[in-house]
Amino acid sequence: MSPEQSPPTMADVARAVGVSTGTVSRALRGQPGVSDAMRRRILRAAESLDYVVSPAASGLVTGRTGSVAVLVPFISRWFHAQVLAAAHQVLRGSGFEIVLYHVEGTAERREFFETLPVRRRADGLVVIALSLTDEELARLNGLGMPVVGASTDLGPAPAVGIDDVAGAAKAVRHLANLGHRRIAMIRSTDEEGFHGGVSRRRLAGYEDAMTESGLEVDPALVVSAPWGIDGGARAMGELLSQRTPPTAVFAEADEIAIGALRTLRRAGIAVPGEMSVIGFDDSPMAELLDLTTVAQSVHEQGLIAGRMLVEAVQQARVAEPAVRLETRLVPRGTTSARPGRPGTAG
Amino acid sequence: MSPEQSPPTMADVARAVGVSTGTVSRALRGQPGVSDAMRRRILRAAESLDYVVSPAASGLVTGRTGSVAVLVPFISRWFHAQVLAAAHQVLRGSGFEIVLYHVEGTAERREFFETLPVRRRADGLVVIALSLTDEELARLNGLGMPVVGASTDLGPAPAVGIDDVAGAAKAVRHLANLGHRRIAMIRSTDEEGFHGGVSRRRLAGYEDAMTESGLEVDPALVVSAPWGIDGGARAMGELLSQRTPPTAVFAEADEIAIGALRTLRRAGIAVPGEMSVIGFDDSPMAELLDLTTVAQSVHEQGLIAGRMLVEAVQQARVAEPAVRLETRLVPRGTTSARPGRPGTAG
Numbered sequence: 199m200s201p202e203q204s205p206p207t208m209a210d211v212a213r214a215v216g217v218s219t220g221t222v223s224r225a226l227r228g229q230p231g232v233s234d235a236m237r238r239r240i241l242r243a244a245e246s247l248d249y250v251v252s253p254a255a256s257g258l259v260t261g262r263t264g265s266v267a268v269l270v271p272f273i274s275r276w277f278h279a280q281v282l283a284a285a286h287q288v289l290r291g292s293g294f295e296i297v298l299y300h301v302e303g304t305a306e307r308r309e310f311f312e313t314l315p316v317r318r319r320a321d322g323l324v325v326i327a328l329s330l331t332d333e334e335l336a337r338l339n340g341l342g343m344p345v346v347g348a349s350t351d352l353g354p355a356p357a358v359g360i361d362d363v364a365g366a367a368k369a370v371r372h373l374a375n376l377g378h379r380r381i382a383m384i385r386s387t388d389e390e391g392f393h394g395g396v397s398r399r400r401l402a403g404y405e406d407a408m409t410e411s412g413l414e415v416d417p418a419l420v421v422s423a424p425w426g427i428d429g430g431a432r433a434m435g436e437l438l439s440q441r442t443p444p445t446a447v448f449a450e451a452d453e454i455a456i457g458a459l460r461t462l463r464r465a466g467i468a469v470p471g472e473m474s475v476i477g478f479d480d481s482p483m484a485e486l487l488d489l490t491t492v493a494q495s496v497h498e499q500g501l502i503a504g505r506m507l508v509e510a511v512q513q514a515r516v517a518e519p520a521v522r523l524e525t526r527l528v529p530r531g532t533t534s535a536r537p538g539r540p541g542t543a544g
Numbered sequence: 545m546s547p548e549q550s551p552p553t554m555a556d557v558a559r560a561v562g563v564s565t566g567t568v569s570r571a572l573r574g575q576p577g578v579s580d581a582m583r584r585r586i587l588r589a590a591e592s593l594d595y596v597v598s599p600a601a602s603g604l605v606t607g608r609t610g611s612v613a614v615l616v617p618f619i620s621r622w623f624h625a626q627v628l629a630a631a632h633q634v635l636r637g638s639g640f641e642i643v644l645y646h647v648e649g650t651a652e653r654r655e656f657f658e659t660l661p662v663r664r665r666a667d668g669l670v671v672i673a674l675s676l677t678d679e680e681l682a683r684l685n686g687l688g689m690p691v692v693g694a695s696t697d698l699g700p701a702p703a704v705g706i707d708d709v710a711g712a713a714k715a716v717r718h719l720a721n722l723g724h725r726r727i728a729m730i731r732s733t734d735e736e737g738f739h740g741g742v743s744r745r746r747l748a749g750y751e752d753a754m755t756e757s758g759l760e761v762d763p764a765l766v767v768s769a770p771w772g773i774d775g776g777a778r779a780m781g782e783l784l785s786q787r788t789p790p791t792a793v794f795a796e797a798d799e800i801a802i803g804a805l806r807t808l809r810r811a812g813i814a815v816p817g818e819m820s821v822i823g824f825d826d827s828p829m830a831e832l833l834d835l836t837t838v839a840q841s842v843h844e845q846g847l848i849a850g851r852m853l854v855e856a857v858q859q860a861r862v863a864e865p866a867v868r869l870e871t872r873l874v875p876r877g878t879t880s881a882r883p884g885r886p887g888t889a890g
Contacts, residue, residue: 273628282619295665296646302633315641483832
């Protein structure tokens, strides 16, 4: 644009593409009724004309920000990053900008819920893998914008996730089917020492499968440690120091199982010959280390959460507001029959 | 706020905290001259009074958005997620909202550079681990906003990174010092088969150290494969099928080295007895698998990039605009003296 010319208008863009200004407006705001291909053509035309929508000016007119927010606690964990990447893909594909709130520490999390910076910054919010208190949930529900959960229980709000109780039961049933009777569970805690909702549900699955298999739940065999490889390593050490150690361990996440494997290797205990280990999630590390685990569709959870938010923002309703994805046992090299006792097939 | 009352103003917030409206304004906009503690007090007061700045209205007055953007290609890779998390921490701590542009695929990347959605959405941009074309670089420089690179060469713009040439030379020198003479390198390519800047610089370091050690650079020993564990596994297979395979391999990243280790394990080739392997980055996987590698400070790169952008946006100058962080060799269990030939200490 030369300095003499007046700035291009939306009508100029519409003329260049051969569509109505309404279509241009919808395309630039990420509203429905415009195909992805047309949206791209319009964006390119707007670009070549040097036409730029001012989100501030546009927002004052529509009351919309054109942005959605994602709240996620640990992007350096594989699961969180996968869900974020998939949700981002869907939301960008629908023309939204994505505002990221990464709340790794307790202080950051408290500040987010106290100040709710997402208000007026976004038209909606995806919450990934957070275990919310009642107060936090009330704050989110009071935001006055659509909120969608991925691997997060939001009460009545739309959410996608897995059945953690059933998934954990699959893991423990596999060990019981292999003839194990003393089956331990390693749980994880947050930085303040609390168990999140996922941990509580996976414990329930462990207890269900133990009871169903006629096995005693020995409280000494349920140990907790901070999330991660080091935590899993420490918890495994605790189990090995008991008078009657377990012969099999269900770790509530792959990273924790991998820490347990490290302790077992250092202690010279053969896996699976002397100790079976099973994880949860089926991360790339699990495949690499030949870890038996329970798989969940992580990428798909992000895609579905993204789609739910697009529907909620654009159509004010979510077609299918409660999606439960399947889990499945992935038998690999870290589980086998109980030593000295032939097990039935898992 | 009851319906009868008029909406709270900035003056109400200032009165509640006992500061000037100027201080409240600066605090709410993330501008300098307000301590973190004061900013939090003001945010809390604004919150309890139900005072909300409208970013749209505020942006029209100041010309600022209060947001900064981060452009990152692969958040599911450990390195990218770490840098993003650290940059986010600094930027949020300075009161900015973070708009995320995740451009995993070529199409998304092309769309970002064609349409530059970041314009008017943000006051500045951090670019993480992208190898930019001259055209892309020109587009960023034409944005009219501060741009900062982390592990990204931006020409004259501020950037933090490591000396990849020197780091790679450390890895290869270690192998040469162990007596190896046929040293291979595994490089990675992007989805279109191109080598990025990091790959080119690490190749230069490989060549430097080979020449310096009086060793021949055999083109057959430099192989490429797509980034990741599978790519590394495939490239290692290629090396094993040669008439005179190498006795040591430098992989340009830990994930690639881990793929190489998988192939060696499946082929029954002892590491390090028959083949030494060294990676680059010192990811958690490297530690777990006892992989010798070259470490870089990843979290610190994110912190520094975040700080640079805060300076650039708030003070229009970056105190130290070109930061090179050190790398260091981390000897572990996957490298040893060349078979049949005592090596000198690495």
